[in-house]
Amino acid sequence: MKKLTVAILVVLLLVFAIIYFLIPPQFTVSNTILLKANPNSIYRCLSNEAKWEKILEEEGSADNPKQKIKIGKKLMGSMEVQIKDKGSSFPGLIEILALKNDSAAIKWTLNVERGPGLFKRIQNYFIAKKLKNSTAGILGNVKKFLEKTENIYDIQVQMVSIKDTLLVAIKTTSKNYPGLQEVYGRIDKLQNYATANGAVQTGYPMLSVRTGDSINFEIITGLPISKDLKGSGIILHKEMPSTGRMLATNEIKGGPYTIKKAFNNLEDFFEDHKFISPAVPFESLITNRMQEKDTSKWVTKIYYPVY
Numbered sequence: 276m277k278k279l280t281v282a283i284l285v286v287l288l289l290v291f292a293i294i295y296f297l298i299p300p301q302f303t304v305s306n307t308i309l310l311k312a313n314p315n316s317i318y319r320c321l322s323n324e325a326k327w328e329k330i331l332e333e334e335g336s337a338d339n340p341k342q343k344i345k346i347g348k349k350l351m352g353s354m355e356v357q358i359k360d361k362g363s364s365f366p367g368l369i370e371i372l373a374l375k376n377d378s379a380a381i382k383w384t385l386n387v388e389r390g391p392g393l394f395k396r397i398q399n400y401f402i403a404k405k406l407k408n409s410t411a412g413i414l415g416n417v418k419k420f421l422e423k424t425e426n427i428y429d430i431q432v433q434m435v436s437i438k439d440t441l442l443v444a445i446k447t448t449s450k451n452y453p454g455l456q457e458v459y460g461r462i463d464k465l466q467n468y469a470t471a472n473g474a475v476q477t478g479y480p481m482l483s484v485r486t487g488d489s490i491n492f493e494i495i496t497g498l499p500i501s502k503d504l505k506g507s508g509i510i511l512h513k514e515m516p517s518t519g520r521m522l523a524t525n526e527i528k529g530g531p532y533t534i535k536k537a538f539n540n541l542e543d544f545f546e547d548h549k550f551i552s553p554a555v556p557f558e559s560l561i562t563n564r565m566q567e568k569d570t571s572k573w574v575t576k577i578y579y580p581v582y
Contacts, residue, residue: 302387302403304367308414309380312421313547314352314373317381320427321369321417322346322354330420331413342409358385358410365406376549381417383410428540431525437580439478439499442513443468443506446495453494458482459565465498468510474500479576483557495555515554515580522550522579526561530570534558534577541577550581 310317320326327344345364347355353370367385374380387403425431445461462480469476481497497513506512522545527537541556556579564573 302399303384304387304403304407304410305382305384306407306411306414307380307382308418309374309378310418310422311378312427313377314371314379315547316427316543317379317421318352318354318371319543320421321371321381322349326420326426329426330416342413356383356385358406358413360406360409363402381414383414385410424544425525428544430527430537430540430544432541432544433523434581435521435523435578437515437517437519437521440515440517440519441477441500441503442481442497442515443474443500443504444481444495444497444511444513445509446493446511447509449492449494450490452492453484455564458494458496459563461496462498462560465496465510468507469498469500469504472502472504474502474504477501479559479561481557482560483555485555495557497557519553520581522581524577527575527577528571528573530573534573534575537575538577541579545579545581550579552579552581554580556580 324344324346327346331342331344343359345357345359347357347366349355352372353368355366356369357364357366359365365385365387367383370382370384372380372382385406387399387406420426443465445465465480466476476498478499481495481499483493483495483497485493503514504512522541524537524541527534538556538558545552545556556577559576559578561574561576562572564570567573
């Protein structure tokens, strides 16, 4: 009986020894996905914890709380991340590997350090397996989320043909951002000029306000019309190429802050996709802002002429 007990103990010790030496001191967990999205836009989104909250919304339940992501140091084309799961944090690195301008790979690597003793090694082995499965699931959500343009840029963007090619416009520079009375005063002048010269307004008024230093503003107010007018005084003749294209947003509902944010997001889309523009982007003033005082009810579309 003693010999059997000793033999069992020896076998158990051998098993434990084998397990101890076979299980590595550190577990490296890695997952990679491919997706159709611009590499710069992927990096911008994944370095934003607010975007991660949306990506992780479908993860977990009351019985299995969703993980949380904390962004650490932002590096060139990569970022340090921590995934928090049930009170434990696991550091890792997310790398964005550009394949083309419209596609990339995302590689997520993290390490599970060993603790003292055999049982801690075994525990960490199962933690590593769980993390590999959970990060693979999260990356699947990342792919679904980032392959929708509106999730990346918070606006919908489509390419449209330029229809209103004939314009009259007023262009000035100012030290101040134009107020509504100034903008609609110019629109009134353009409408009166068009009517007096037998032209019909064919679309919504246009507004472009550009600044390079937040001090000097270039202000262009335009009006699409049905016939070619030469212009007079401060009123200029403008014409867009009939074969041209424009990036167009969905209808933006909200006031100056919302419109500015949408403008910046369209600029990001423009730069990410390396477009070239023959003309300045502009707002299409669908709502008459002088008549509608509630800015939350303003409706605006933003256009960006491109080659």
